[in-house]
Amino acid sequence: MYIGRRIFLRGKTWWIQSGGGKRISTGCRDEMLARIWAAGYDRREMVVEMLQTDPLLRESIEAYIDATRQARNEGMLYAARSGDLVKLGFTSRSPEKRIQQLQTAQGLPLELVALRKGTRDDERRLHEAMRRARVRGEWFDARDPLVAFWLEKHQWRKNGSLAIG
Numbered sequence: 001m002y003i004g005r006r007i008f009l010r011g012k013t014w015w016i017q018s019g020g021g022k023r024i025s026t027g028c029r030d031e032m033l034a035r036i037w038a039a040g041y042d043r044r045e046m047v048v049e050m051l052q053t054d055p056l057l058r059e060s061i062e063a064y065i066d067a068t069r070q071a072r073n074e075g076m077l078y079a080a081r082s083g084d085l086v087k088l089g090f091t092s093r094s095p096e097k098r099i100q101q102l103q104t105a106q107g108l109p110l111e112l113v114a115l116r117k118g119t120r121d122d123e124r125r126l127h128e129a130m131r132r133a134r135v136r137g138e139w140f141d142a143r144d145p146l147v148a149f150w151l152e153k154h155q156w157r158k159n160g161s162l163a164i165g
Contacts, residue, residue: 077123079114079151085135086142090123114154
């Protein structure tokens with residue numbers, strides 16, 4: 001592959017040089033890995049060229065990417081409680097399955113206590129609003145009045161229904 005490219009060692013890192021003289025570090029110290037990286041770089045360049053010369057292909061790929069991003073951005077905000085700590089998070093999948101995933105890394109039992117429709121941006125805003133109650137990462141003190149209010153407002157019942165939208 002990498003037609004018109006020269007591969008060379010500079011210091012301990014392998015580089016490629018295009019026919020036009022552009023030098024690009026592969027970041028690899030192993031020659032074989034550098035050659036594989038160079039082949040991948042060539043394929044990326046071919047895809048970029050195809051997208052630049054075929055507007056219909058570009059439009060269809062952009063539409064697909066937009067739809068995928070939107071689908072990933074829409075989902076549910078959830079609260080999983082463990083004692084006095086609550087994890088406020090976002091999932092575009094099943095909240096119950098997300099709690100099961102979290103449970104594998106958590107030593108104490110987790111319980112889904114709140115749920116509402118939302119986006120990743122809503123999650124970011126929620127974390128910002130609750131910042132004074134943050135214990136670590138996405139974990140917050142459930143005893144904080146603002147956190148307790150949000151949990152009560154979006155309480156999740158065992159039958160799967162929302163107490164209040």
